[in-house]
Amino acid sequence: MKVDILAIGAHPDDAELGCGGTLAKMISEGKKVAIVDLTQGELGTRGTNVTRAQEAASASEILGISARENLKMKDGFILNSEEYQIQIVKMIRKYQPEIVLANAVDDRHPDHAKAAKLVSDACFLSGLVKIETELDGEHQKQWRPKQVFHYIQWKNITPDFVIDISNFMEKKIEACLAYKTQFYDPDSKEPMTPIATKDFLESLTYRAQDLGRLSGVEFAEGFTTEKLLAFKNFDGIIL
Template sequence: MNDKIDILAIGAHPDDVELGCGGTLAKLISEGKTVAIADLTQGELGTRGTAETRAEEAKKAAEILGVKERVNLKMKDGFLTNSEEYQMRIVEKIRKYRPEIVFANAIDDRHPDHAKAAKLISDACFLSGLRKIETKSGGEAQEPWCPKLVFHYIQWKHIEPDFVIDISSFLDKKIEACLAYKTQFYDPKSTEPVTPIATKDFLESLTYRAQDLGRLSGVTYAEGFTTEKLIAMKNFDGIVW
């Protein structure tokens, strides 16, 4: 079976990927790119919902976006560490999927797991390319694989992006995927405790933050990313004028 994909999007918790780069993933998939999502934890410490409901919601969100596969690495929510054990779990997935690009959590954010995941994922991408690190999948040795690029999406905090992706035609798809997490976001009928992401303002921020990045870049809606290395362009094709 050929597991090769174009993009691997990784998030500390189920819903991180949808919130941070859901519009970009929907756009890439519409262009024929193959995408997989890896959630590091089950989000089991979340105030609302359970690990079981989060898994059901993550599956629904993946179906909405049209990703090829979604996996959960079952690391410990709230206690992510940049350990050899956790690095190797990610290395195995990188070598399985052989992505050209990896999307990772924000480099700095309100939830401590997000910045920890950003560094953990980045280090795993580097280690995945080292030939002397041996891993197996299904009993067979895996070949080294180093993604060409690692990009970090933006989450709660306002981080200056290095570039943005025009998601003007895909904001609705992003929001639909986010709202698949019914236990997590704003619901006026819910009797569960209110959390920072379960407010009407946060739900509305998905639109107005994308709109603001669009305003700054000359499109209607956009998602922002930071990059770990200087990006060289062959030409100006693809830039919105």
């Protein structure tokens, strides 16, 4: 199944946190979106890999995701290895996205930056005809996305551009809160973590609001780009 956008995250909930509003907006405009989670998040302090899978399914339904897969790489130990690269190449060739959205290039969790580089390299390798892959017994054709963008996560990285998500902020929060075990719940008896605090939950709104303030919209999500972007014209730019 070909999609327009493939969002890849080291853990279930990375895509929702980093670019959930953008995904919801693109889907509302008729774009097909898929998500690939690299790990099951099994090292997370709260919840289990089973609950995370259930929560990911709920979040996908909220956003309207066309397909979602988990590659079950080893949480906490993502490597930019040939084995992991080929797994991602297979997903890129399966879904043939025009755009790939990947983890932040620098972040608090070491898996995020590692996944950013891993996905970037896999996107390039996926376009090489001499790298042969099969999926479900069928030969795959080479495919290279037109763009690889990295969403922003814990750290305040200066974005190269932002997407206006003013009408989709509530949808993003709803999708994030589908991960009930992970985020703020005053009644939870599980250990506290940095992302389970009330401040972190509130930061999703005020950080998007601040990017909106800087760009002249109500809420925005920021991205970095691996190469210089060229615009055909000024249509679509919010002035």
